[in-house]
Every structure is written in C-alpha cells, then in structure tokens.
Amino acid sequence: MSDNNQNDIPNTPIPEILPVCPVRGSVIYPTMVQHIDAARDVSIKAIEAAMQGSKTILIVSQKDKDIDDPSGSDLYTVGTACNILRMKRNPDGTVQMLVSAVSRVTVQKYHKTEFIQAEVKPLEVPAGEISEYQALGRELRTKFEEMIPGSKFLAPDVVELILNREDPGVMADYIAFNMDFKLVDKQAVLEALTLTERVKKVLVMLDSEAELMAIQRRIQQQVKEEIDKNQRDYYLREQMKIIQKELHGEDSEEDEIAQLREKINALGLTEDAKKEVDRELNRLERMHPDSAEAAVIRTYLTWMTELPWNIRSDDQLNLKEAEKTLDDDHYGLEKVKDRVLEFLAVRQLRKERAERGEIDVADVNKGPILVFTGPPGVGKTSIAQSIAKSLGRKYVRIALGGARDESDIRGHRRTYIGSMPGRIIQGLRNAGTKNPVVLLDEVDKLGQSYQGDPSSALLEVLDPAQNHSFTDHYLGVPFDLSEVMFIATANYPEQIPGPLLDRMEVIEFTSYIEQEKLEIAKRYLLPRQIKENGLKQAQIQVTDAALEKLISHYTREAGVRNLEREIGTTVRKVARRIAGGDLKRARVTDRELERYLGNPRYLPESEAREDAVGVSTGMFYTPVGGDILFVETSVMPGKGNLVLTGQLGEVMKESARAALSYAKQNSTRFHITQEKLDNSEIHVHVPAGAIPKEGPSAGVAMVTSLVSALTGIAARRDVAMTGEITLTGRVLPIGGLKEKVLGARRAGIKHIVLPKMNERDINDIPANLRASIEFHPCENLDQVLDVALVGGLKALEGKTTPSKKKTKRDQTASA
Incomplete structure (x- = not known):
C-alpha cells in the first residue's frame, strides 16, 4: 500500500508560499481536473501571480459563502494545491482556468496584500490497517452501486468514472465531490488524517443519503396516493356540480368559494382573524358541499363577512344641534340633558385634539359608561336614541331583561348545534358599523343560572381597558369594541352587580310632575296618537282640562306610557264616531272624558276637611310618583298597649314605637x-289597609299624631310632613322629596315640614310650585310640633290655651 499512501503527493515539490484562490460552496480533491471561473479581484490577482510564478495555486473553500472579500480567518486551513493548465480572460473581466489538483496541503499561515498568500505544507495521508482499508473499499463500492438507481444527481458518465477508480481513497474523493453533500462534510473528507478515516466518513454520508432517499420515496408515494384520491374526489364533485346545475340551476360550489374569498380579502381583517377565516375556508373547499359540517362552516364564514370589521360612521357632533335634538325630543329632564351634553362636549374636544395629533385616536372614545336609572316610561331609552341621532351614529338596542346565560353575551362555541354569536356581536351586525350607539336595556334584570353569570361577561364588554379585544365564543377571534358607545338603562340601580356598576356613571331620571306630563301629552303623545289612528289634527281637539283629568284620575305612574295608552283609547273612540258618520270633528273636554274612558280609576287623596285630634298628614314616595297619607291615632282605655294596623312594615312599626317613646x-x-x-x-x-307600607320617613307624622291624640290638641290639616326620627327628637333626612312634595301639592297642601338636611333638595322642585308652598325645614321634633299642631309648641306645653284657631283658608272662606 505504499503507492496508495502517496497518491496525493506530486512528483515535483510544491512551493512553500502559494497564492490562494478562495472558492465558495465546493471542494476540489487531488487527481481531479476542473474548470474554475473567477470574478472577484482577490481571485483574479492570485491567478495572475501564479501564472507569473510556478503556475501552482492553492484552492481553499470559504467557511461562509456570502462573504465577498474574504481574509485568512474566513478560509479553512486545509486546501488543495493545483497546477494551472490553461487560463483565459473573458471580455467582461472574468477569468476562466483549467486546473489539475495535485495534493492536499495544510496552511501554516495566511498573508493578505492585494491577494491572499499562504505558507503551506503537504498533508501526509497514511492508509492505516491494510485489510480494514480493503474491506472499507468494497463496502464503499457496494453502497454506491445501491444508490445509483435512486440518485438524480449522478449522470451515467460520472457513475462510470467513479466505478473505474480502483483505489478506495480516490473513489471516496470522487463520490464526495459528485454527491449532494454539505460543504462541511466535503471539507471533512479533505481533512481526514488517514485513508481509512476518509472512506469511513464517505460511508456514513452515503448511509445518511440512502436514508433520506428512502424517506423521500415514501413521501412521494404518499403524495401520489393523495393526489390520486383528490383527483378522484375532484372528478366526482365536478360531476355532481354539473348534475345539480342541470337539475336545479344552482351556482357551482367553486363560484361560492370564490365569492367568499373575495369578500374576506376585502374585509381588512386582523392577522389572527384572517388566519382563522382562511383555515375555515380551506376546510370548506375540501369538503363535500352537502355535508353537515360544511353548512356549519358556511354559516360561520357568512357571519364573519357580514360583521363591520372596518366600517365606521363619521361622527357629526355639533353641541348646538345636539341640544336642539334633545329639547325637540324630550320635555323636562333638564339635569339629564345637561349631563348628556357635557358627555358629548368632552367627546367633541377629544376628537378635535386627536385631529391635531395631540392625543391618540383611541383615546377619543374613552370615558364613562352612562347608565340611566329611574322608573319606567320616563324617557331613558328615547334619550339614548337622541344621543345616537345627534352623533350621526347607528342605534342598536339590546334587551338584557331575563338573560340568564353567559352565552347570551359571549355566544356559543361552534361545536354546539344551533350555535350563534352573542347579542353584542348580533347587534353590531345589525348596525352595520363598528361605532354605533348600543343601548343595553334593563341591565338590572340580568339573571344567573348554573350556565354562568351574564353580568360577568358584560365586564369585559364595558371595560375600556379590555373591550378592544373582546372575543365572542362563536367567532373565536378578537373583535374591537372600543369604538362602540355603550349606554345602559335600569329601573333599580341597587340590583346591578357591584363590579358592573363600578364601570358605569349613574344618571338618575326622576318622575314627571303633572305639568311636565301635560306638556309631553300636548307636544308628543296626542299628535302621535292622532296620526297613528288615521285622524287629522283638525278633526279632534282635546282640552288642557281633559288632559289634566286624564293624568290625575286615569293614570298613576312616574312616566307617560299609560298616559299615551289612555290618549290612544280616547282618540280611537273619537275615530270610530267620525268613521261612522256621527260627527265630523270632536272636542273632548274634562266633562266628556268619562264618556270615552268610563269612571275615573284613581281618586287622588286630598287634605282633610278640618283640623282633627290624632290625625296627621304624612307623605310617601313610590316609583310611580308621590302622594299623601294620613296617620290616625286613637287613645282608648286599656293597659298601655300599642296596636299598629294598616299593613305596616318593620321599619314603620319601629318608627311608631320610637314616636311613643x-x-x-x-x-x-x-x-x-x-x-x-x-x-x-x-x-x-x-x-289604606290593603296597601303595604314601609319606610322610616313617616316618623314625624306618627309623632304628631300620637302627641295630638294624647294631649287632645288638633293637628293642622294643611300641613304635610316627612322625616325620620330618633329617640332624642332629632329629624333625619329622607329621599324622594320632589315626588312627595308634588303629591302633597296635588292634594291641596300649602305647608310642608321637612328635615333641615333636605333643604338643599328644594331647588329640584319647579319654581312655580315652590312659590305656592311654604317649606318648614326642621332639625328636631319640637320645631315639627310647633308647625304641625294647632297653637304650636306653646299650646302643647300649656303656655296658651288652644282655641279654634282659624287658618288662612278658613278666614278667607268665612269672609
């Protein structure tokens, strides 16, 4: 094997310093003759230097092929010394040369001037153990012959060239050069220290390549089988489409998919939403169009394409126009309208700052979530409509009364049969814009069940820090709700869950007074009912006195819904008479009202006819308005017992006991x-004994009644009172003063006794009513009794003898 040991060593000595030609992505081995194209200056100058000297050049591979101007550190330290057989200069400045590789060399040191030079030393490569080397050679030949049928990189002449190499080391070099191995693996073959190691390295690479080829063949077979199946399915689907088209004239499934894809591309979806929609669309494309799952996916894609992902209505906010809209649509509610205009003014200023670039556009829509609270029929819903109208936005009402399931808000997951999005997403689809005004009606009527708490789902909807990525279970992708203006309504704010109420600003709607109801009836209700019932304005006239009687004797409510129903009943009966030819036009007066509506349903309480011992006048408040009540006390022979009747609640019973104490x-x-x-x-x-009564505000009336009965001093009939009491005689504040005063005034009361701490609430009462009532703020019960009893506190303490004192009304009457 001595010849084999020196198969890389040339007969002529190699110079110790050689110019270097760096090559990218390839390795050349000894005994090979190759063409090399050089285009870089560092390579061309090295070739020119070699041609002027010994015509020997060092071919070395770069570690990184992307470096255009390499230095010594960018090159491997083992290369191939080559003799230049021929060189040719091209017109474009490049150089072609034919080289004969003669020997492996090790670079001792690199030098770089205009080109790279290397101090080299030939690399001695011993064969190793001879029998092992021969066995490895046979295995190498066998492995290579097995790969020949499946390799697409080996031409027949290259195969023949390799198989004609007798020496295993040379065969290993040729295999490494011609196979599609990695550069580092080819360089490892060049750097092998023995011929045995060189052959082993190539055998390992051939095994890896054989395994990759087997995997590739298996994948190709699977792909072929899948393609065959898809082609068969496609062929059958096409046949079915043609048959369906002939039978039913239906558009092809392909047209539907194309239309859906076109709509989806036009939506401008977020990255997550686009990924999900494309995935479902691809699934639909592969499915049979009549399968159940295809119908589910088709419905989902329809929902996605119908949602307003990037459709907005332009805000047309003008405060003067908004104020005019609110005044035109609603009478009264001055505090509410002021707060709404403040809310809109803040939005307008934020929008102007955003247009100037002073704040982020996303901050324009931030702000409190308004919740309108108050009794039914006072205009909570219609105010929200007016806000949408003044902003130029779409209006959506979502009724939450009775919602008991979290899916009502978040929707159902698509795995359920009949699943659909929640009410929020449904409302946005109906609105057709991304920034509507959404009214969440009756949030205090939300229920709970084992299926979840819908109020908890609303937390994310109403929280500005979270609702920009609200995820409906049906959609499965985030939808931005930050531009939606949410407004809520409720009858009882105390029934709204605490965390939900914390995200809202409460705006309280109070009951309408009779004067406000009269104006609302004249301006809105009566004209609307005349129009809806087919009459003309000239055909019917309803006097103010008739409307006042209708309000006081036929309705008892805080709002005006029942009032509109009664007006509608009256108008319909007139319409029937006109349609029957009985009359051409009608004038409805308070006297004729009973003809149309029957006997009055409510008879408002009026003040007592005369001052009486043991009978005081209190005031009460309900969601449908205020009124007066009488507290009667009778003292009879007995054993000191206190008897309470009239369906009194626990708090009122305690007030009576406190009054006696x-x-x-x-x-x-x-x-x-x-x-x-x-x-x-x-x-x-x-x-009245059939009506349950509760609350602490009747305390002062009970004290007055008890003291009057025990002392025999009459209580004044023209004084109504309200206030909670303590055992020490203090008078504590109460609520609902406005409604109570309105009820007392309706009953003819001229003097009102109220807690001193409620004095500030007098400003809420209309000025025309304040002028006709004398208010008596009191801090203690002595002040109350001084006003409420005939003769006052002096008569009570025996300092004067109470006489049949005539009130101002009695004096006027007797005169």
Missing part, C-alpha cells in the same frame, strides 16, 4: 299624665 319621655313637658299612659291602649292606623 318620645311622647313618654316628654310627657311631663307635654302635660301627659302617667296614669293616662298606663291605663290607655294606643291604636295607630295608616289607611
């Missing part, structure tokens, strides 16, 4: 004997 505590001052307290049964009754 106050009277007993001040019995000496009020000249009430202990014998009378011990030997009397005190009976407190609050008509």
Whole structure:
C-alpha cells in the first residue's frame, strides 16, 4: 500500500508560499481536473501571480459563502494545491482556468496584500490497517452501486468514472465531490488524517443519503396516493356540480368559494382573524358541499363577512344641534340633558385634539359608561336614541331583561348545534358599523343560572381597558369594541352587580310632575296618537282640562306610557264616531272624558276637611310618583298597649314605637299624665289597609299624631310632613322629596315640614310650585310640633290655651 499512501503527493515539490484562490460552496480533491471561473479581484490577482510564478495555486473553500472579500480567518486551513493548465480572460473581466489538483496541503499561515498568500505544507495521508482499508473499499463500492438507481444527481458518465477508480481513497474523493453533500462534510473528507478515516466518513454520508432517499420515496408515494384520491374526489364533485346545475340551476360550489374569498380579502381583517377565516375556508373547499359540517362552516364564514370589521360612521357632533335634538325630543329632564351634553362636549374636544395629533385616536372614545336609572316610561331609552341621532351614529338596542346565560353575551362555541354569536356581536351586525350607539336595556334584570353569570361577561364588554379585544365564543377571534358607545338603562340601580356598576356613571331620571306630563301629552303623545289612528289634527281637539283629568284620575305612574295608552283609547273612540258618520270633528273636554274612558280609576287623596285630634298628614314616595297619607291615632282605655294596623312594615312599626317613646319621655313637658299612659291602649292606623307600607320617613307624622291624640290638641290639616326620627327628637333626612312634595301639592297642601338636611333638595322642585308652598325645614321634633299642631309648641306645653284657631283658608272662606 505504499503507492496508495502517496497518491496525493506530486512528483515535483510544491512551493512553500502559494497564492490562494478562495472558492465558495465546493471542494476540489487531488487527481481531479476542473474548470474554475473567477470574478472577484482577490481571485483574479492570485491567478495572475501564479501564472507569473510556478503556475501552482492553492484552492481553499470559504467557511461562509456570502462573504465577498474574504481574509485568512474566513478560509479553512486545509486546501488543495493545483497546477494551472490553461487560463483565459473573458471580455467582461472574468477569468476562466483549467486546473489539475495535485495534493492536499495544510496552511501554516495566511498573508493578505492585494491577494491572499499562504505558507503551506503537504498533508501526509497514511492508509492505516491494510485489510480494514480493503474491506472499507468494497463496502464503499457496494453502497454506491445501491444508490445509483435512486440518485438524480449522478449522470451515467460520472457513475462510470467513479466505478473505474480502483483505489478506495480516490473513489471516496470522487463520490464526495459528485454527491449532494454539505460543504462541511466535503471539507471533512479533505481533512481526514488517514485513508481509512476518509472512506469511513464517505460511508456514513452515503448511509445518511440512502436514508433520506428512502424517506423521500415514501413521501412521494404518499403524495401520489393523495393526489390520486383528490383527483378522484375532484372528478366526482365536478360531476355532481354539473348534475345539480342541470337539475336545479344552482351556482357551482367553486363560484361560492370564490365569492367568499373575495369578500374576506376585502374585509381588512386582523392577522389572527384572517388566519382563522382562511383555515375555515380551506376546510370548506375540501369538503363535500352537502355535508353537515360544511353548512356549519358556511354559516360561520357568512357571519364573519357580514360583521363591520372596518366600517365606521363619521361622527357629526355639533353641541348646538345636539341640544336642539334633545329639547325637540324630550320635555323636562333638564339635569339629564345637561349631563348628556357635557358627555358629548368632552367627546367633541377629544376628537378635535386627536385631529391635531395631540392625543391618540383611541383615546377619543374613552370615558364613562352612562347608565340611566329611574322608573319606567320616563324617557331613558328615547334619550339614548337622541344621543345616537345627534352623533350621526347607528342605534342598536339590546334587551338584557331575563338573560340568564353567559352565552347570551359571549355566544356559543361552534361545536354546539344551533350555535350563534352573542347579542353584542348580533347587534353590531345589525348596525352595520363598528361605532354605533348600543343601548343595553334593563341591565338590572340580568339573571344567573348554573350556565354562568351574564353580568360577568358584560365586564369585559364595558371595560375600556379590555373591550378592544373582546372575543365572542362563536367567532373565536378578537373583535374591537372600543369604538362602540355603550349606554345602559335600569329601573333599580341597587340590583346591578357591584363590579358592573363600578364601570358605569349613574344618571338618575326622576318622575314627571303633572305639568311636565301635560306638556309631553300636548307636544308628543296626542299628535302621535292622532296620526297613528288615521285622524287629522283638525278633526279632534282635546282640552288642557281633559288632559289634566286624564293624568290625575286615569293614570298613576312616574312616566307617560299609560298616559299615551289612555290618549290612544280616547282618540280611537273619537275615530270610530267620525268613521261612522256621527260627527265630523270632536272636542273632548274634562266633562266628556268619562264618556270615552268610563269612571275615573284613581281618586287622588286630598287634605282633610278640618283640623282633627290624632290625625296627621304624612307623605310617601313610590316609583310611580308621590302622594299623601294620613296617620290616625286613637287613645282608648286599656293597659298601655300599642296596636299598629294598616299593613305596616318593620321599619314603620319601629318608627311608631320610637314616636311613643318620645311622647313618654316628654310627657311631663307635654302635660301627659302617667296614669293616662298606663291605663290607655294606643291604636295607630295608616289607611289604606290593603296597601303595604314601609319606610322610616313617616316618623314625624306618627309623632304628631300620637302627641295630638294624647294631649287632645288638633293637628293642622294643611300641613304635610316627612322625616325620620330618633329617640332624642332629632329629624333625619329622607329621599324622594320632589315626588312627595308634588303629591302633597296635588292634594291641596300649602305647608310642608321637612328635615333641615333636605333643604338643599328644594331647588329640584319647579319654581312655580315652590312659590305656592311654604317649606318648614326642621332639625328636631319640637320645631315639627310647633308647625304641625294647632297653637304650636306653646299650646302643647300649656303656655296658651288652644282655641279654634282659624287658618288662612278658613278666614278667607268665612269672609
């Protein structure tokens, strides 16, 4: 094997310093003759230097083929010394040369001037153990012959050239050069220290290549089988489409897919949404069009294409126009309209700053979520419509009353039969824009069940920090709700879950007073009912007195819904008479109202006819308005018991006990004997007995009634009172003062006793009513009794003798 040991060593000595020609992506081995094209200056100058000297050049591979101007550190340290057989210069400046590779060499050191030079030393490559080397040679030949049928890189003449190499080391070089191995593997073959190691390295690479070829053949077979199946399915589908088209004239599935794809591309979806939609569309394209799952996917894609992903309506906000719209659509509600205009003004200023680039556009829509609270029929829903109208936005109403399932808000997952998006996404599809005004109606009526709490799902919808990526379970991808203006309504804010209410700003709607109801009826309700019932304005006239009687005697509500129904009933009965030819036009007065509506349904309470002992006048508030009530106390022989009747709640019973304790505590001052307290049964009754009553605000009326009954001093009939009491005689504040005062005024009351701490609430009462009522703010019960009893506190304490004092009304009447 001595010849083999020196198969790389040339007969002539190699110079110690050689010019270097760097090559990219290839390795040349000894005994080979190759063409090399040189286009870089560093290579051309090295070739020129070699031609002027020994015509020997060093071919070395670059570690990184992307480097255009390499230095010594960018080159491997083992290369191939080659003799230049022929060189040719091309017109474009490049150089072609034919070289004969003669020997492996090791680079001791690189030098770079105009080109790279290397100090080299021939690489001695011993064969190793001879028998092992021969066995490896046979295995190498066998492995290579097995790969020949499946290799697409080996031409027949190259195969013949390789198989004619007798020496295993040379055969390994030729195989490494011609096979599609990695550069680092080819360089490892060049750098092998023994011929045995060289052959082993090539055998390992051939095994890896054989394994890759086997995997590739298996993949090709699988692809072929899949293609055959797809071609068969496609052929059958095409036949079915043609048959369906002939039978039913239906458009082909391909047209539907193309239309869906065109719509999806025009939506401008986010990256996540586009990925999900494309995945579902590709699934639909591969499915049979009549399969159940295809119908589900088709419905999903239809939803996705119908949602307003990037469609917005331009805000046309003008505060003066908004104020005019609110005033035209609603009478009264001044505080509410002021707050709404403040809300819109902030939006307008933010929009102007965003247009100037001072703030981010996303900050324009940030702000509190308004929740309108109040009794039914007072205009909560219509105010939201007016806001949408003044902004120029679409309006969507989402009724949440009775919603008990989280899926009502978030939607159902597509795995369920009959699944669909939640009410929020449905509302946006109906609106057709990304920034509508969405009214969440009756949020206090949300229910809970084992299927989840819908109010918890609303937290994400209403939170500005989260709703930019609201994910409906049906869609499965985020949808931006940050541009939606949410407005909520509720009758009872205390029934709204705390975390949900925390994200809202409460705007309270109070009951309409009778004067406001009259104006609303004249401006809106009556003209609308005349139009809806086929009449002309000239054919019917309803007097103000008739409307006032209709309001007070036929309706009892905070809003105006029942009022509109009663007006509609009246108008329809007139329309029937006109249609029957009984009359051409009608004038409805308060006297004729009973003809159309029957007897009055409600008879408002009126003040007592005269001052009476043990009868005081209190005030109460309900969501449908305020009114007065009488507290009656009777003192009878007994054993000191207190009897309470009239369906009183626990709080009112406690107020009555506190009133009796106050009277007993001040019995000496009020000249009430202990014998009378011990030997009397005190009976407190609050008509009407069939109506449950609750609340602490009747405390002052109970004290007045009790003290009047025990002292025999009459209570004034023209005084109505409200306030909570304490055992020490303090008068505490109450709520609903406006409604209570309106009810008392309707009953003819001229004097109102109220807690001192409620004095600021008097400003909420209309000015025309304040002028006709005298208010008496009181801090303690002495001040209350001084106003409420005939003769006042002096008569109570025995300082004067109460006489049949005539009130101002009595004096006027007797005159």
